[in-house]
Amino acid sequence: MSCRRHGSKPTIALWMLVAVADVALIVATAGLLTVLLVVAGATVLGGGFLAARALGRRDAEPAEAVVRRRA
Known part of the structure; x- marks a missing residue:
């Protein structure tokens, strides 16, 4: 069995690059205005x-403030 750690920074960075490439492909396919409208709608929702x-x-009822006075 291997002792390789999961979730290391290079792996996360690679998947972030894949996600950015996916977004770029979606923008290129659907159009910039359409993607901006969808993102704005999702933000509003x-x-x-x-x-x-x-x-x-x-x-x-509003929470009562606890005030202690010295005698």
């Missing part, structure tokens, strides 16, 4: 999802 989660997590 993601922001809306995060805003909905943040609004849903608000407590009904």
